[in-house]
Amino acid sequence: MSMRRVAVIGTGITEFGELWDSSFRKLGIGAGLAAVEDARISADLIDAMYVGNMSAGRFIRQEHVAALIADYSGLARDHIPATRVEAAGASGGLALRQGFLAVASGLHDIVVVGGAEKMTDVSDMESSMIQSSADDQEWETELGATFASLHALIATRHMHNYGTTREQLADVAVKNHSHGSLNPKAQFRRKIDRNVVLKSPIVASPLRMFDCAPSSDGAAAVVLCPLDAARKYAETPVEITGSGQASDTLALHNRKDICTMGATKVAAERAFKMAELAQKDVDVAEVHDNFTISEILAVEDLGFFPKGQGGKATEEGRTSFEGDVAVNTSGGLKARGDPIGATGVAQAVEIVTQLRGKADKRQVKDADVGLTQNVGGTGATVVVHIFRRA
Amino acid sequence: MSMRRVAVIGTGITEFGELWDSSFRKLGIGAGLAAVEDARISADLIDAMYVGNMSAGRFIRQEHVAALIADYSGLARDHIPATRVEAAGASGGLALRQGFLAVASGLHDIVVVGGAEKMTDVSDMESSMIQSSADDQEWETELGATFASLHALIATRHMHNYGTTREQLADVAVKNHSHGSLNPKAQFRRKIDRNVVLKSPIVASPLRMFDCAPSSDGAAAVVLCPLDAARKYAETPVEITGSGQASDTLALHNRKDICTMGATKVAAERAFKMAELAQKDVDVAEVHDNFTISEILAVEDLGFFPKGQGGKATEEGRTSFEGDVAVNTSGGLKARGDPIGATGVAQAVEIVTQLRGKADKRQVKDADVGLTQNVGGTGATVVVHIFRRA
Numbered sequence: 001m002s003m004r005r006v007a008v009i010g011t012g013i014t015e016f017g018e019l020w021d022s023s024f025r026k027l028g029i030g031a032g033l034a035a036v037e038d039a040r041i042s043a044d045l046i047d048a049m050y051v052g053n054m055s056a057g058r059f060i061r062q063e064h065v066a067a068l069i070a071d072y073s074g075l076a077r078d079h080i081p082a083t084r085v086e087a088a089g090a091s092g093g094l095a096l097r098q099g100f101l102a103v104a105s106g107l108h109d110i111v112v113v114g115g116a117e118k119m120t121d122v123s124d125m126e127s128s129m130i131q132s133s134a135d136d137q138e139w140e141t142e143l144g145a146t147f148a149s150l151h152a153l154i155a156t157r158h159m160h161n162y163g164t165t166r167e168q169l170a171d172v173a174v175k176n177h178s179h180g181s182l183n184p185k186a187q188f189r190r191k192i193d194r195n196v197v198l199k200s201p202i203v204a205s206p207l208r209m210f211d212c213a214p215s216s217d218g219a220a221a222v223v224l225c226p227l228d229a230a231r232k233y234a235e236t237p238v239e240i241t242g243s244g245q246a247s248d249t250l251a252l253h254n255r256k257d258i259c260t261m262g263a264t265k266v267a268a269e270r271a272f273k274m275a276e277l278a279q280k281d282v283d284v285a286e287v288h289d290n291f292t293i294s295e296i297l298a299v300e301d302l303g304f305f306p307k308g309q310g311g312k313a314t315e316e317g318r319t320s321f322e323g324d325v326a327v328n329t330s331g332g333l334k335a336r337g338d339p340i341g342a343t344g345v346a347q348a349v350e351i352v353t354q355l356r357g358k359a360d361k362r363q364v365k366d367a368d369v370g371l372t373q374n375v376g377g378t379g380a381t382v383v384v385h386i387f388r389r390a
Numbered sequence: 391m392s393m394r395r396v397a398v399i400g401t402g403i404t405e406f407g408e409l410w411d412s413s414f415r416k417l418g419i420g421a422g423l424a425a426v427e428d429a430r431i432s433a434d435l436i437d438a439m440y441v442g443n444m445s446a447g448r449f450i451r452q453e454h455v456a457a458l459i460a461d462y463s464g465l466a467r468d469h470i471p472a473t474r475v476e477a478a479g480a481s482g483g484l485a486l487r488q489g490f491l492a493v494a495s496g497l498h499d500i501v502v503v504g505g506a507e508k509m510t511d512v513s514d515m516e517s518s519m520i521q522s523s524a525d526d527q528e529w530e531t532e533l534g535a536t537f538a539s540l541h542a543l544i545a546t547r548h549m550h551n552y553g554t555t556r557e558q559l560a561d562v563a564v565k566n567h568s569h570g571s572l573n574p575k576a577q578f579r580r581k582i583d584r585n586v587v588l589k590s591p592i593v594a595s596p597l598r599m600f601d602c603a604p605s606s607d608g609a610a611a612v613v614l615c616p617l618d619a620a621r622k623y624a625e626t627p628v629e630i631t632g633s634g635q636a637s638d639t640l641a642l643h644n645r646k647d648i649c650t651m652g653a654t655k656v657a658a659e660r661a662f663k664m665a666e667l668a669q670k671d672v673d674v675a676e677v678h679d680n681f682t683i684s685e686i687l688a689v690e691d692l693g694f695f696p697k698g699q700g701g702k703a704t705e706e707g708r709t710s711f712e713g714d715v716a717v718n719t720s721g722g723l724k725a726r727g728d729p730i731g732a733t734g735v736a737q738a739v740e741i742v743t744q745l746r747g748k749a750d751k752r753q754v755k756d757a758d759v760g761l762t763q764n765v766g767g768t769g770a771t772v773v774v775h776i777f778r779r780a
Contacts, residue, residue, distance in 0.1 A: 070637045
């Protein structure tokens with residue numbers, strides 16, 4: 001496949017949080033317009049739109065959300081193709097991948113990729129049930145498993161197999177809240193210490209409230225175009241040099257090893273191969289820390305640390321600003337927030353901001369290569385992208 | 391864009407109807423395996439899967455359905471990318487378009503495109519509410535509009551503007567039931583006459599029960615590969631020569647003219663241009679007759695007949711087997727059934743079957759070129775594909 005090189009030329013993101021005075025469409029349009037403005041393009045140049053969203057059908061009773069966002073952005077006038085893609089928590093990353101392929105293949109020149117979710121219009125219980133629709137309804141959810149309890153199984157096994165400690169899990173949250181305190185768009189901007197995590201209420205043992213990402217409203221968007229045209233629009237275009245997607249069994253119990261997300265390994269292999277880069281090249285990464293244990297699996301399965309060493313690496317600060325690789329500088333899902341369909345796109349926004357050198361107080365020095373890892377369910381879909389300052 | 395030519399080498403479809411002993415996953419896998427068997431390929435050759443589905447989140451409380459189908463088809467073993475796309479009623483056509491682009495661009499060689507919906511696990515009232523989530527919730531549904539009542543507005547205006555008669559609407563249903571009687575997979579296989587339609591209960595005046603497609607369970611799938619490899623697998627490969635997608639305002643009241651679906655016109659222009667073919671070349675077409683009025687708009691907006699002449703053309707038999715273009719030989723959504731996410735793929739299955747000359751009693755003589763038109767909502771998304779016997 002001979003592909004065109006693709007760059008991100010604009011980013012937009014709303015505040016993340018419990019945004020009771022913002023509707024889904026207001027959030028989606030807000031992020032999209034901010035990205036278009038940042039790219040300094042005229043809206044009539046936009047050829048197509050891809051939207052990542054997990055469950056607007058259940059959260060706000062609205063399907064068909066790509067057409068909705070295109071319409072309320074004024075783009076239906078030109079009848080642009082508008083496509084929603086969904087893979088639970090990986091919906092945003094998947095939308096980015098579809099947009100990337102649309103430009104890489106030459107089908108479209110300028111594409112807006114958005115992600116949005118409006119989660120707080122339903123009760124916490126209903127929200128939890130909707131999040132569980134990422135898992136196997138017939139073999140997991142109907143038998144009583146929740147999204148948190150499945151991750152608790154992973155955590156328990158990881159602690160058993162590798163000696164990962166309860167404190168190391170807490171350290172993921174402590175680090176990400178610390179990072180979030182530097183991000184003005186983050187849902188939680190207050191530092192916490194280990195004790196806050198360790199004394200917080202149990203959600204599904206061993207996971208406690210501060211091990212879990214929150215329910216959030218929010219949206220994010222990026223504008224893509226061919227790299228060779230990117231300098232017309234952006235001072236510092238950021239190239240998407242690799243894209244990998246992989247699936248795995250929907251139910252956790254069908255995996256050979258629940259301490260490894262096979263789809264992360266394979267998606268990362270595919271992305272690194274396309275990018276012709278290796279783990280050691282990555283300066284900054286946004287990974288899918290919907291639970292603290294998820295970040296530990298991620299930094300192992302992405303190949304930053306050997307299997308079983310993710311907890312120790314976190315404890316030693318090797319995933320912090322001064323570490324081997326700065327992980328979740330935005331605050332991650334834990335502190336920046338996790339409006340599900342928006343998350344994968346928000347990860348890209350953070351990485352592009354870092355590679356542009358515009359991350360202010362949370363800037364990783366000389367960041368040149370970044371990576372995003374976006375997970376659906378307990379790992380049945382994983383999308384990995386690699387970015388490089390162009 | 392230099393694209394590879396793409397062929398359909400296998401098709402599969404389940405029975406459509408109220409299939410209370412079949413689950414969503416059973417239907418999806420059934421159609422997929424039938425398509426793979428028809429293509430005579432080994433499953434380990436499959437590179438990726440795209441799944442069209444509108445609202446499994448609400449119909450069966452399951453999101454993340456592409457990973458689900460990949461998993462239960464045994465394809466998660468190879469971690470293939472599995473992507474769900476959604477645009478209400480156009481979800482299946484959109485999945486076909488994504489699969490087509492994946493092969494055309496060179497990204498993947500062998501791709502399975504599936505569509506599925508399981509609608510009968512909820513009450514009729516709930517099903518109606520879910521279908522209305524294709525429309526603008528804030529400006530249509532919450533104010534009392536239903537999916538049927540919006541189409542009733544279109545029908546009323548079309549009758550007023552162009553003199554389309556109540557009998558001409560009925561003739562669409564009479565024709566499609568007649569076609570469905572020849573399709574062993576159709577949900578309704580009994581011929582009806584005008585009086586059956588005209589005396590059926592009113593749903594939303596002027597539309598009556600027999601003007602409306604049913605709620606259905608079902609799934610359909612096709613296997614795609616590059617045309618130059620297709621003869622290895624298929625006796626009669628069918629090429630996808632054109633693909634067009636377009637959006638429009640989500641709410642009907644924002645359109646300049648509710649008697650024209652602008653997205654159909656634009657999607658058709660794009661598809662015909664790519665195919666380098668014109669309306670007169672089309673022998674057989676599957677169009678989105680979710681309501682009888684929709685087929686009348688479709689045959690006009692696709693350019694088969696001038697605006698306002700669709701009803702008259704139907705009455706005169708010009709959309710029947712012996713007419714200018716054979717429309718909905720499968721029975722259409724009206725008689726074959728309309729499991730929403732499956733519909734766009736089922737349309738492709740019918741066209742490929744016709745172009746292969748394998749449509750038995752409903753075969754269109756010497757069918758060489760076929761077209762599908764798949765609509766989301768009241769026309770906020772339309773996808774058009776053009777097929778040719780290779």
